[in-house]
Amino acid sequence: MNILHIDCSPRPESYSRQLSAAIVKKLLGVRPGAHVSRRDFASVPLPHAAPDYATTLSSPATLAAPLRGALDVSEALIQEVEAADVIVIGTPMHNLTVPSVLKAWIDQILRAGRTFKSTPAGKIGMLSDRPVFIGIASGGVFAGDRANQPDFLTPYLSVVLGSIGLKTLQFFPLQATAFLDWDQATLAVDNALAAIDLTVLAKTARPMTVKGA
Numbered sequence: 001m002n003i004l005h006i007d008c009s010p011r012p013e014s015y016s017r018q019l020s021a022a023i024v025k026k027l028l029g030v031r032p033g034a035h036v037s038r039r040d041f042a043s044v045p046l047p048h049a050a051p052d053y054a055t056t057l058s059s060p061a062t063l064a065a066p067l068r069g070a071l072d073v074s075e076a077l078i079q080e081v082e083a084a085d086v087i088v089i090g091t092p093m094h095n096l097t098v099p100s101v102l103k104a105w106i107d108q109i110l111r112a113g114r115t116f117k118s119t120p121a122g123k124i125g126m127l128s129d130r131p132v133f134i135g136i137a138s139g140g141v142f143a144g145d146r147a148n149q150p151d152f153l154t155p156y157l158s159v160v161l162g163s164i165g166l167k168t169l170q171f172f173p174l175q176a177t178a179f180l181d182w183d184q185a186t187l188a189v190d191n192a193l194a195a196i197d198l199t200v201l202a203k204t205a206r207p208m209t210v211k212g213a
């Protein structure tokens, strides 16, 4: 099994990093031989959409005749997603949504004619579905009875990832980190992941062998 492990927090000691690491640990617990690929968009940020990339994406005609090299970054990132049986994302909430470094990745992996078909009824995903586990750290509260701010993060990720075919998503919010004692972080991470459903691993793009089976 291939796991693509993505982190986005600019903080080295971050709650979303702890969440994503704990998710990967759980996955390795049930699939000990899994291979983990890392992307740390905070340490090594992706470029924002470059002029040649944006120009190539600007119409069906330009997409059909892409500028030389314009799609190279996008293609490499899409192939990384295709090679992953499972994707794990650790992300902070930044101004009610995803941080810009994660948005830069989204801007590269959503590409008409490659990862989605554009139809009058909307985008239709072209990638095989596979589980995506998303750990979210937020300083305040965006879900549940105590929510005091809108949530543009989970609906946004659901729509953009769903539009390329990734529909088996699980979100694990660790909220109110501004008021969390760092000593309680491990317990908070455990609580946030209490409802994780690993049975979805059966729904991977490629058949997997269970160690010892």
Ligand SMILES: Cc1cc2nc3c(=O)[nH]c(=O)nc-3n(C[C@H](O)[C@H](O)[C@H](O)COP(=O)(O)O)c2cc1C
Pocket (backbone or CB within 6 Å): 009, 010, 011, 013, 014, 015, 016, 017, 091, 092, 093, 094, 095, 096, 097, 137, 138, 139, 140, 141, 142, 149, 177, 178
């Ligand atoms: C630029 C920026 C914007 C933020 N915006 C929000 C926000 O809209 N809502 C919220 O609850 N917390 C917000 N926070 C707080 C972070 O979500 C919080 O510190 C979280 O723990 C960061 O994740 P990390 O621990 O993985 O770094 C923001 C933090 C930064 C740096």
